[in-house]
Amino acid sequence: MTHWAAGGQVGVNxxxxAPEVLARAKVRHFDGADTWKDLDD
Known part of the structure; x- marks a missing residue:
């Protein structure tokens, strides 16, 4: 699977x-189990 989109959320495989693209990516952590709030704040 390359990607998905549902309910305003998007996921990418x-x-x-490429490794040089991935090295520039920002990782955001969130609670997808209960609150759907960002944990990085």
Whole structure:
């Protein structure tokens, strides 16, 4: 699978990205189990 989109959320399979692109990506952590709030704040 390359990507998905549902309900305003988007996911991308980063294993398909070139290493130099992935090195610049920002990782955001969130609670997708209960609150759907960002944990990085």
């Amino acid at each position: 980063v294993r398909l990205m």
